[in-house]
Amino acid sequence: MQTEDDTAQSSSPRQHARAAELEFKNVSKRYPGADKPALRDLSFKVPAGEICVLVGPSGCGKTTAMRMVNRMIDITEGDILLDGKSVRGRKPAELRREIGYVIQQIGLFPHLSIGDNIATVPRLLGWDRKRISARVDELLELISLPAETRDRYPAEVSGGQRQRVGVARALAADPPLMLMDEPFGAIDPITREHLQNEFLRLQEALRKTVVFVTHDIDEAIKMGDRIAIMREGGVLVQYDTPDRILADPADEFVARFVGLDRGLKRLALSKLSDLSLDDADSVRDGTPAHGQANPDRVVFVDGQSRPVGRLGRDREPEPIGPVGNPDTSLRDALSLIMSDDNRPLVVVDADGAVAGLARLDVIAGALASHNGRDAPAEARS
Amino acid sequence: MGLLIAASGPVIPNFGGASDKCAVNNGFFCWNWFTQHWGSTFGPAVVQHIILTAIAVGIGFAIAFALALLAYRFDWMETPIAGISSFLYTIPSLALFQILVPFTGLTRLTVEIALVSYTLLLLFRNIVTGLREVPEEVRDAARGMGLTQRQILLRIDLPLAVPAIFAGLRVATVTTISLATVAAFVVDEGLGAPIFDAISRGNFKTEFVAAAALAILLAWVADLLLVALQRMVAPWAAKRRSSVVPRSVVRAIRGRRRPISAVRET
Ligand SMILES: Nc1ncnc2c1ncn2[C@@H]1O[C@H](COP(=O)(O)OP(=O)(O)OP(=O)(O)O)[C@@H](O)[C@H]1O
Ligand SMILES: [Mg+2]
Numbered sequence: 001m002q003t004e005d006d007t008a009q010s011s012s013p014r015q016h017a018r019a020a021e022l023e024f025k026n027v028s029k030r031y032p033g034a035d036k037p038a039l040r041d042l043s044f045k046v047p048a049g050e051i052c053v054l055v056g057p058s059g060c061g062k063t064t065a066m067r068m069v070n071r072m073i074d075i076t077e078g079d080i081l082l083d084g085k086s087v088r089g090r091k092p093a094e095l096r097r098e099i100g101y102v103i104q105q106i107g108l109f110p111h112l113s114i115g116d117n118i119a120t121v122p123r124l125l126g127w128d129r130k131r132i133s134a135r136v137d138e139l140l141e142l143i144s145l146p147a148e149t150r151d152r153y154p155a156e157v158s159g160g161q162r163q164r165v166g167v168a169r170a171l172a173a174d175p176p177l178m179l180m181d182e183p184f185g186a187i188d189p190i191t192r193e194h195l196q197n198e199f200l201r202l203q204e205a206l207r208k209t210v211v212f213v214t215h216d217i218d219e220a221i222k223m224g225d226r227i228a229i230m231r232e233g234g235v236l237v238q239y240d241t242p243d244r245i246l247a248d249p250a251d252e253f254v255a256r257f258v259g260l261d262r263g264l265k266r267l268a269l270s271k272l273s274d275l276s277l278d279d280a281d282s283v284r285d286g287t288p289a290h291g292q293a294n295p296d297r298v299v300f301v302d303g304q305s306r307p308v309g310r311l312g313r314d315r316e317p318e319p320i321g322p323v324g325n326p327d328t329s330l331r332d333a334l335s336l337i338m339s340d341d342n343r344p345l346v347v348v349d350a351d352g353a354v355a356g357l358a359r360l361d362v363i364a365g366a367l368a369s370h371n372g373r374d375a376p377a378e379a380r381s
Numbered sequence: 382m383g384l385l386i387a388a389s390g391p392v393i394p395n396f397g398g399a400s401d402k403c404a405v406n407n408g409f410f411c412w413n414w415f416t417q418h419w420g421s422t423f424g425p426a427v428v429q430h431i432i433l434t435a436i437a438v439g440i441g442f443a444i445a446f447a448l449a450l451l452a453y454r455f456d457w458m459e460t461p462i463a464g465i466s467s468f469l470y471t472i473p474s475l476a477l478f479q480i481l482v483p484f485t486g487l488t489r490l491t492v493e494i495a496l497v498s499y500t501l502l503l504l505f506r507n508i509v510t511g512l513r514e515v516p517e518e519v520r521d522a523a524r525g526m527g528l529t530q531r532q533i534l535l536r537i538d539l540p541l542a543v544p545a546i547f548a549g550l551r552v553a554t555v556t557t558i559s560l561a562t563v564a565a566f567v568v569d570e571g572l573g574a575p576i577f578d579a580i581s582r583g584n585f586k587t588e589f590v591a592a593a594a595l596a597i598l599l600a601w602v603a604d605l606l607l608v609a610l611q612r613m614v615a616p617w618a619a620k621r622r623s624s625v626v627p628r629s630v631v632r633a634i635r636g637r638r639r640p641i642s643a644v645r646e647t
Contacts, residue, residue, distance in 0.1 A: 096524070105516075105518035105521075107522030111540045124532075
């Protein structure tokens, strides 16, 4: 592994799409002196390049499971395979340099500049100066931090920026696996959502294998390609895609954990771009539109066919309200429709031009069609 | 034993030469007398004082540092080490001289042994506290990124303990500068010597005031230099928003201030 890094120096420090498959095989953990195991017979597989979210109530063993991967905690029984090779035989320090790790409290080094924080693992791996410097610049850009923050100390940047630096630091040596323990935990909801979106955008390009811990089911649904739901005593209850978990919870515990609003949560997983839209009757603003049959479908547009108004129920023109776009979630679309007297939502394309109308019953129909999508829901322990 | 103060006989006032009116009248501070005696008395005394202090703080720091690393590595060692250094700290300096003189004589060694003993507690406490106050998540992150135990100590723990270590060094240095005046009980060195001389001349004010002022000035300059040095070694600490020194260290230092002045007055 090390030699591979050394010989790779001449090539550009861009990410070469390296991701490793991770497999838990009957892993158990019993802390010394504890009467009950913290993890019981955990088995699951994370395909290379996917985000697996471990979620469950406090104390169910999420952190324990994650920290056994990079040998921060010893495995009592079973094995963990990284790219098919057991981690048990690896030297801990070496193994850890190959795995990106973001701890919950971030843990930036306060005495090192942001740049030096990010450079930690590349330095440990003995990269040369130029390569490290280039990599730091690249990562700062990747997490959209201004270049001058490189020389600042962690105390001199905002909490959200520190969180990003924590992620960049873990990504620095381009590890095939990332472990992220509640990386966006202690942060306000708006910044948190921003960081989540940013990470998903990054992941789209990087395609790392990621193990992501959270106790927030909404975050799990948003971030996960797969979700592992755990319960007290370190038992894995269900391991599935977010949609399947919401559509078909394995048991009462999972159903309660995902919440009664799981139907709405499923809506949040789909976007307006997944929906077939109705055509709108676009009318050039200023021309009379009284002859139209269905006032709900009338949209007044400007010269670039951008919506400027609609026809009210009273058939009087009124200015346009909020509109949707292809990235708007069905859940948000539903909410907009219901707060607008159940009128269809005007959807615009990337250029702001009218693309069509989203009807309430079409959205409801999408939920129903999802249900039948992945057929044999019973075949699961 | 043969301590200077015991040897000094009845006081015959001698205020330094009939030529200087101010001195003869024992004025509060005679600038001329002071400048005349800078080369023969005060200059050398300042240099000796600096040497006495530097040796004491240097050796004290080396010992305390080694002990602190031991206590940091092996928890159980902290209590006995702290106990012994606290004990040394509470022995009044004059008593310690009395105990040491039969073994080491009226030498600089006697003085240094005493001064070093007084620095140990302060330095040890601060270094250990500094190391222990490294946030657990920082150490955890370091371990998780693949730093070895040794790398964590050298690259994380020690640099982060620098503010606490300097806090200890500053108090230890200032304390030692003040304590080193007592060295004149044993050897004719340091700024204590002109103070004793002033007493033996029948409280010659100029010499007394000059020596005391120089000691204060020295402490002040040393403190400033240490602050500047810390800025250089740990520039990040100045940029931290809130406490530069962890609160418990401040507490540890404040808690120790009282016994220091008690010792000083003996
Ligand atoms: N070092 C330890 N020694 C003994 N028991 C431990 C240790 N660390 C964790 N445990 C126990 O193991 C169980 C799982 O802990 P873990 O930290 O993995 O939970 P978690 O799911 O990460 O919880 P949270 O969401 O609160 O972070 C808990 O019951 C905890 O008390
Ligand atoms: Mg945890």
